[in-house]
Amino acid sequence: MGFFFAVILLPILVLCPPVEAAKCPRMCNCDSSKLTVACVGKNLTDIPSTVDEITLKLDLKNNNLQVLPRGAFLHTPYLTHLNLQSCNIVKVKEGAFRTLGRLVSLNLAHNKIDILYQESFDGLSSLKELNLDNNRVEEIQPGAFTQLGFLNMLALTHNQLVYIPNMAFQGLHNIKWLRLSHNSLNNLAPEAFTGLFTLSRLSLDHNELEHQQEDITSLPGQAQQLPEVTHLDMSHNPMTYLGEDSISMAKLTHLYLDHMSLQDLSDQALGHAPLLSHLDLSYNQLRYLEPLSGPTQLTSLNLTGNPIYCNCFMRPLREWARVGGVKLLGSCVGPPHLSDELLETMTALGLRCRPGETLKEESEENDEQPGNTPPTVKPQHKVKCPVNCDCDVSFSQHATCEGRGHTKVPRGFPTVTQLLDLRSNHFHYIPKNSFPGTSKVVSVHLEFCKIREIESGAFRGMKNLFYLYLSDNDLTSLDPEAFVGLPELTYLHLEGNRLIQFPGSALAAIPNLFVLHLERNAISKLEPTGLLSSVTPSLRELYLTNNTISSIAKDALDSALLGVLHLDSNQLTEVPTQALSKAANLEEINLSHNSIRWVGPYAFQSVSQSLKRLNMDKMDMEQMSRDALAGLGAGLRALTVRGNKLQEVPDLSLLTGLEVVDLQDNPLLCDCPLLPLRRWMENVNLEVVATCSSPPELKGQKVRDIHVFKSCPETGSPPQTEKTKPKPSLKKTPAVRAASAKPKVKKEKDR
Ligand SMILES: *[C@@H]1O[C@H](CO)[C@@H](O)[C@H](O)[C@H]1NC(C)=O
Ligand SMILES: *[C@@H]1O[C@H](CO)[C@@H](O)[C@H](O)[C@H]1NC(C)=O
Ligand SMILES: *[C@@H]1O[C@H](CO)[C@@H](O)[C@H](O)[C@H]1NC(C)=O
Ligand SMILES: *[C@@H]1O[C@H](CO)[C@@H](O)[C@H](O)[C@H]1NC(C)=O
Numbered sequence: 001m002g003f004f005f006a007v008i009l010l011p012i013l014v015l016c017p018p019v020e021a022a023k024c025p026r027m028c029n030c031d032s033s034k035l036t037v038a039c040v041g042k043n044l045t046d047i048p049s050t051v052d053e054i055t056l057k058l059d060l061k062n063n064n065l066q067v068l069p070r071g072a073f074l075h076t077p078y079l080t081h082l083n084l085q086s087c088n089i090v091k092v093k094e095g096a097f098r099t100l101g102r103l104v105s106l107n108l109a110h111n112k113i114d115i116l117y118q119e120s121f122d123g124l125s126s127l128k129e130l131n132l133d134n135n136r137v138e139e140i141q142p143g144a145f146t147q148l149g150f151l152n153m154l155a156l157t158h159n160q161l162v163y164i165p166n167m168a169f170q171g172l173h174n175i176k177w178l179r180l181s182h183n184s185l186n187n188l189a190p191e192a193f194t195g196l197f198t199l200s201r202l203s204l205d206h207n208e209l210e211h212q213q214e215d216i217t218s219l220p221g222q223a224q225q226l227p228e229v230t231h232l233d234m235s236h237n238p239m240t241y242l243g244e245d246s247i248s249m250a251k252l253t254h255l256y257l258d259h260m261s262l263q264d265l266s267d268q269a270l271g272h273a274p275l276l277s278h279l280d281l282s283y284n285q286l287r288y289l290e291p292l293s294g295p296t297q298l299t300s301l302n303l304t305g306n307p308i309y310c311n312c313f314m315r316p317l318r319e320w321a322r323v324g325g326v327k328l329l330g331s332c333v334g335p336p337h338l339s340d341e342l343l344e345t346m347t348a349l350g351l352r353c354r355p356g357e358t359l360k361e362e363s364e365e366n367d368e369q370p371g372n373t374p375p376t377v378k379p380q381h382k383v384k385c386p387v388n389c390d391c392d393v394s395f396s397q398h399a400t401c402e403g404r405g406h407t408k409v410p411r412g413f414p415t416v417t418q419l420l421d422l423r424s425n426h427f428h429y430i431p432k433n434s435f436p437g438t439s440k441v442v443s444v445h446l447e448f449c450k451i452r453e454i455e456s457g458a459f460r461g462m463k464n465l466f467y468l469y470l471s472d473n474d475l476t477s478l479d480p481e482a483f484v485g486l487p488e489l490t491y492l493h494l495e496g497n498r499l500i501q502f503p504g505s506a507l508a509a510i511p512n513l514f515v516l517h518l519e520r521n522a523i524s525k526l527e528p529t530g531l532l533s534s535v536t537p538s539l540r541e542l543y544l545t546n547n548t549i550s551s552i553a554k555d556a557l558d559s560a561l562l563g564v565l566h567l568d569s570n571q572l573t574e575v576p577t578q579a580l581s582k583a584a585n586l587e588e589i590n591l592s593h594n595s596i597r598w599v600g601p602y603a604f605q606s607v608s609q610s611l612k613r614l615n616m617d618k619m620d621m622e623q624m625s626r627d628a629l630a631g632l633g634a635g636l637r638a639l640t641v642r643g644n645k646l647q648e649v650p651d652l653s654l655l656t657g658l659e660v661v662d663l664q665d666n667p668l669l670c671d672c673p674l675l676p677l678r679r680w681m682e683n684v685n686l687e688v689v690a691t692c693s694s695p696p697e698l699k700g701q702k703v704r705d706i707h708v709f710k711s712c713p714e715t716g717s718p719p720q721t722e723k724t725k726p727k728p729s730l731k732k733t734p735a736v737r738a739a740s741a742k743p744k745v746k747k748e749k750d751r
Contacts, residue, residue: 023050023051023052024037024050024052025037025039025048025049025050025051026048027039027042027044027048028042028048028051030052034056034057035052035054035055035056035057036055036056036057036058036059037051037052037055037057037058037059038058038059039059039060039063040059040060040061040062040063041061041062041063041705042062042063043063043064044060044063044064044065045063045064045065045066046065047060047065047072047073049075051075051076052076053075053076053077053078054078055076055078055079056078056079056080056081057079057080057081057082058076058079058081058082058083059081059083060082060083060084060087061083061084061085061086061087062085062086062087063086063087063088064087064088065084065087065088065089066087066088066089066090066091067089067090067091067093068084068089068091068092068093068096069093069096070093070094070095070096070098071095071096071098071099072093072096072097073096073097073099073100074099076100077099077100077101077102078102079100079102079103080102080103080104080105081103081104081105082100082103082105082106082107083107084106084107084108084111085107085108085109085110085111085131086109086110086111087111088111088112089108089111089112089113090111090112090113090114091113091115092108092113092116092117092120093117093120094117094118094119094120094122095119095122095123096120097121097122097123097124098122098123099123100123100124101123101124101125101126102126103124103126103127104126104127104128104129105127105128105129105131106124106127106129106130106131107129107131108130108131108132108135109131109132109133109134109135109155110133110134110135111134111135112135112136113132113135113136113137114135114136114137114138114139114160115137115138115139115141116132116137116139116140116141116144116145117141117144118141118142118143118144119143120144121144121145121147121148122147123147124147124148125147125148125149125150126150127148127150127151128150128151128152128153129151129152129153129155130148130151130153130154130155131155132154132155132156132159133155133156133157133158133159133179134157134158134159135158135159136159136160137156137159137160137161138159138160138161138162140161140164140165140168142165142167142168142170143170143171144168145168145169145170145171145172146170146171147171148171148172149171149172149173149174150174151172151174151175152174152175152176152177153175153176153177153179154169154172154175154177154178154179155179156178156179156180156183157179157180157181157182157183157203158181158182158183159182159183160183160184161180161183161184161185162183162184162185162186162187162208163185163186163187163188163189164180164185164187164188164189164192164193165189165192166189166190166191166192166194167191167192167194167195168189168192169192169193169195169196170194170195171195172195172196172199173197173198174198175196175198175199176198176199176200176201177199177200177201177202177203178196178199178201178202178203179203180202180203180204180207181203181204181205181206181207181233182205182206182207183206183207184207184208185204185207185208185209186207186208186209186210188209191225193225193226194225196225196226197227197228198228199226199228199229200228200229200230200231201229201230201231201232201233202226202229202231202232202233203233204232204233204234204237205233205234205235205236205237205256206235206236206237207236207237208237208238209234209237209238209239210237210238210239210240226249227249227250227251228251229249229251229252230251230252230253230254231252231253231254232247232249232252232254232255232256233256234255234256234257234260235256235257235258235259235260235280236258236259236260237260238260238261239257239260239261239262240260240261240262240263240264240285241262241263241264241265241266242257242262242264242265242266242269243266243268243269244266244268244269244271245268245269245271245272246266246269246270247269247270247272247273248271248272248273249272249273250272250273250274250275251275252273252275252276253275253276253277253278253297254276254277254278255270255273255276255278255279255280256280257279257280257281257284258280258281258282258283258284258302258305259282259283259284260283260284261284261285262281262284262285262286263284263285263286263287263442263443263466263467264286265281265286265289265292267290267291267292267293268293268294269292270292270293270294270295271293271294272294273294273295274294274295274296274297275295275296275297276294276295276297276298277295277297277298277299277300278298278299278300278302279292279295279298279300279301279302280302281301281302281303281306282302282303282304282305282306282329282330283304283305283306284305284306285306285307285467285490285491285515286303286306286307286308287306287307287308287309287466287490288308288309288313288314288317289303289308289314289317290316290317291316291317291319291320291321292320296324298324298326299325299326299327300326300327300329301321301326301327301328301329302329302330303328303329303330303343304329304330304331305330305563306330307333307334307490307512307514307540308330308331308332308333308343309332309333309334309335309488309512310332310334310335310338310341310343310346310350310351311335311351311352311353311354312351312352312353313351313353314343314346314351315348315351318343318346318347318348318351319348322348327344328343328344329343329344330342330343331343332346333490333512333514333538333540334512334538336511338350339538340561384412384414385399385412385413385414386401386410386411386412386413387410388401388404388405388406388410389401389404389410389413391413391414391417393414393416393417397414397416397417397418397419397440398417398418398419398420398421399413399414399417399419399420399421400420400421400422401421401422401425402421402422402423402424402425402445403423403424403425404425405425405426406422406425406426406427407425407426407427407428408427409422409427409430409434409435410422411436411437412437413437413438413441415437415438415439415440416440417438417440417441418440418441418442418443419441419442419443419444419445420435420438420441420443420444420445421445422444422445422446422449423445423446423447423448423449423469424447424448424449425449426449426450427446427449427450427451428449428450428451428452428453429451429452429453429454429455430446430451430453430454430455430458431455431458432455432456432457432458432460433457433458433460433461434458434459435458435459435460435461435462436461437461438461438462439461439462439463439464440464441462441464441465442464442465442466442467443465443466443467443468443469444459444462444465444467444468444469445469446468446469446470446473447469447470447471447472447473447493448471448472448473449473450473450474451470451473451474451475452473452474452475452476453475453479454470454475454478454479454482455479455482456479456480456481456482456484457481457484457485458482459482459483459484459485459486460484460485461485462485462486463485463486463487463488464488465486465488465489466488466489466490466491467489467490467491467493468483468486468489468491468492468493469493470492470493470494470497471493471494471495471496471497471517472495472496472497473496473497474497474498475494475497475498475499476497476498476499476500477499477500477501477503478499478503478505478506479506480505480506480508480509481506481509482506482509483506483507483509483510484509486509486510487511487512488512489510489512489513490512490513490514490515491514491515492507492510492513492515492516492517493517494516494517494518494521495517495518495519495520495521495543496519496520496521497520497521498521498522499518499521499522499523500521500522500523500524501523501527502518502523502526502527502556503518504535505535507535507536508534508535508536510536511538512538513536513538513539514538514539514540514541515539515540515541515543516536516539516541516542516543517543518542518543518544518547519543519544519545519546519547519566520545520546520547521547522547522548523544523547523548523549524547524548524549524550524551524571525549525550525551525552525553526544526549526551526552526553526556526557526579527553527556528553528554528555528556532556532557532558532559532562533558533559533560533582536559537559537560537561538561539559539561539562540561540562540563540564541562541563541564541565542562542564542565542566543564543566544565544566544567544570545566545567545568545569545570545590546568546569546570547569547570548570548571549567549570549571549572550570550571550572550573551572552572552576552579553579554578554579554581555579555582556579557576557579557580557582557583558581558582558583559582559583559585560582560583560584560585561585562583562585562586563585563586563587563588563610564586564587564588564589565583565586565588565589565590566588566589566590567589567590567591567594568590568591568592568593568594568615569592569593569594570593570594571594571595572591572594572595572596573594573595573596573597574596574598574600575591575596575599575600575603575604577600577602577603577604577605577606580604580606580607581606582606583606583607584606584607584609584610585610586607586610586611587610587611587612587613588611588612588613588614589604589607589611589613589614589615590613590615591614591615591616591619592615592616592617592618592619592640593617593618593619594619595619595620596616596619596620596621597619597620597621597622597623598621598622598623598624598625599616599621599623599624599625599628600625600628601625601626601627601628601630602627602628602630602631603625603628603629604628604629604631604632605630605631608630608631608632608633608635609635610635611632611635611636612635612636612637612638613636613637613638614632614636614638614639614640615638615640616640616641616644617640617641617642617643617644617662618642618643618644619644620644620645621641621644621645621646622644622645622646622647623646623647623648624641624646624648624649624650625650626650626651627650628650629650629652629655632654632655633654633655633656633657634654634655634656634657635657636655636657636658637657637658637659637660638658638659638660638661639652639655639658639660639661639662640660640661640662641662641663641666642662642663642664642665642666643664643665643666644665644666645666645667646663646666646667646668647666647667647668647669647694648668648669648673648674648677649663649666649668649674649677649690651676651677651680652676652677652680653676653679653680653683658684658686659686660686661686661688662689663688663689663690664689664690664691665691666690666691666693667693667694668690668691668692668693668694668703669692669693669694669695670692670694670695670698670701670703670706670708671695671708671712672708672709672712672713674703674709675709675712677690677703678703678704678709679709681703681704682704688704689702690702690703690704691703692706
């Protein structure tokens with residue numbers, strides 16, 4: 001048997017005297033009773049060859065291995081746990097792990113692996129967990145996983161997968177959880193998930209899946225491929241529509257379809273998900289929803305963050321939910337007297353329509369896929385359609401004239417048309433009444449049409465228009481009457497134009513505006529005349545990314561309903577604290593890529609009850625007041641201050657609800673003022689990357705790994721300099737001087 005070392009690993013490795021032992025490689029720490037070897041953060045370029053053969057756990061995190069050659073672990077055949085996280089690995093040669101038949105857990109996260117070869121994981125016949133998160137995987141070769149018959153969990157999140165080929169996961173006979181979140185998947189081969197008979201959780205969230213009506217193959221769950229799946233997460237994919245039987249999974253209980261772009265959902269979409277109990281449809285673009293056929297056990301249906309219009313269209317759903325005991329989450333955006341009413345408290349009788357406000361019969365008749373119910377209602381006959389356009393009246397009710405060189409908006413679309421796609425033509429100018437006979441149209445695409453001017457009343461008569469896309473045109477201003485006659489318009493896209501002012505007066509004509517996109521324009525200030533509360537009182541999301549905004553008037557953002565505000569990539573020099581003072585529902589604000597050097601005390605106080613996400617990356621920020629985040633508490637979920645010039649970070653310990661924190665790329669000064677941060681990092685269950693840049697001897701080290709803090713006074717940080725403009729150097733208060741004086745040895749808190 002090996003040696004028993006005199007020195008047991010201390011929590012603080014730095015204090016550890018060099019271990020003398022034949023079988024413990026230099027640079028490593030060994031624990032012979034636990035048969036553990038750790039060689040962490042040593043910039044090793046090879047796997048140490050003197051690791052004792054009997055080792056069970058080998059931790060090589062944070063080294064510089066680059067390539068794992070064939071048979072790399074020949075000398076340690078008994079390993080059960082192998083950690084190769086953050087080792088700069090670009091390539092795993094075939095057969096690299098061939099001798100590791102007892103390995104249970106393999107961590108390859110945070111490397112630079114781009115291809116998973118056919119034999120990359122050969123020999124890992126006992127492996128249960130394989131972590132490949134945060135690599136650059138873009139290709140999975142056929143047979144990559146065939147030897148992993150015992151694998152339970154495969155994590156491939158934060159990679160660069162675009163496509164999953166047929167049978168990619170063949171051989172995973174015991175897989176329970178497959179995690180493919182945060183890739184760029186936009187295509188799944190029809191047999192991509194074939195053979196995963198034991199899979200119970202599938203995570204496909206944060207990808208680019210964009211399901212089209214015709215192309216049902218981009219959704220998993222066809223033809224009962226995944227018989228045991230109970231949890232499916234497809235959130236944060238840009239899908240706009242789910243057709244009949246989109247998701248067929250006999251055992252599915254939890255389905256996450258939130259934060260997609262769903263504009264419609266067939267009532268048959270979940271026709272083959274009989275056991276579904278939780279359906280999350282929050283943050284989509286649904287205006288109403290029909291009762292869903294299929295699920296009989298549904299207990300909760302989440303419609304939070306959808307622009308649900310509470311009129312008689314919603315009555316069937318409300319009744320169905322009441323009878324079936326389904327809890328409806330979410331609230332109405334209109335009509336005005338019901339704005340913000342909870343769906344759960346609405347009664348069927350309260351859901352009324354004005355005389356003349358008709359039900360959308362046509363969408364009910366035509367939601368069926370072809371081939372199922374014969375289109376008895378509408379006999380097929382010659383369709384009228386403008387020259388150089390295609391119109392479909394029987395199935396999708398779409399008309400498209402995309403990129404056909406039109407110079408005038410064509411006329412004479414079928415009256416049943418619901419979507420009009422006119423993008424990439426050369427209209428230059430949209431005269432008044434350009435869309436006669438299109439009162440059923442819900443969505444109009446006019447992107448890339450070189451439009452310079454829109455005459456007053458151009459869209460008049462489009463009384464069901466809900467989405468209007470005017471992105472990437474040449475608009476420099478908007479006629480105040482450009483949008484009159486659009487009572488239902490909810491989503492307006494004006495990004496990529498040349499607007500020099502917030503188009504307040506034109507917006508005042510749109511009573512139901514919910515989401516407004518103004519990214520990539522030339523707006524330089526937000527003036528009180530654009531006052532949100534008076535011109536667009538119903539607005540919830542405002543995107544102003546990449547303008548030239550340098551000032552915001554103090555009343556400009558007054559809005560009781562505004563929830564999302566993106567002001568990133570502008571020219572702000574301070575947090576618009578005062579302008580936010582009446583934005584009491586703000587949940588997300590992005591201030592990244594401005595030039596805000598100092599964030600003063602109580603900067604977000606007025607939105608502290610509602611704010612969930614705060615982004616302040618790359619702002620050249622040099623200092624945050626110790627009270628910059630004062631008032632914020634458990635509600636804040638995400639805070640990012642990446643790529644600034646911060647030497648210190650305020651105390652985060654009251655932000656107990658944080659799920660994401662990004663402090664990377666700041667020149668942190670690793671001294672006592674940072675102690676609260678270090679303490680906090682030790683106590684939270686979050687991966688927080690923070691690196692010291694000074695004092696020089698600590699440059700490049702992780703805040704987590706250094707130990708100067710043990711000499712700091714117990715009470716934490718000395719007061720930092722306040723109120724004054726940022727100072728690159730830390731002013732030495734008595735407490736700091738005391739702290740940087742020679743360390744008194746303190747009892748380290750054991751973990
Ligand atoms: C790690 O080693 C490589 C080459 O072996 C060297 O270029 C690099 O500077 C080293 N990095 C550190 C942080 O020591
Ligand atoms: C409903 O969705 C919102 C937003 O995604 C979420 O915060 C909330 O927790 C969900 N509620 C339930 C019961 O799932
Ligand atoms: C801002 O817009 C310009 C022009 O469209 C583009 O070149 C630039 O990359 C954009 N910047 C950001 C940060 O999106
Ligand atoms: C915030 O803005 C930055 C810079 O434009 C962008 O990279 C980032 O994705 C945005 N974050 C969120 C959450 O919108």
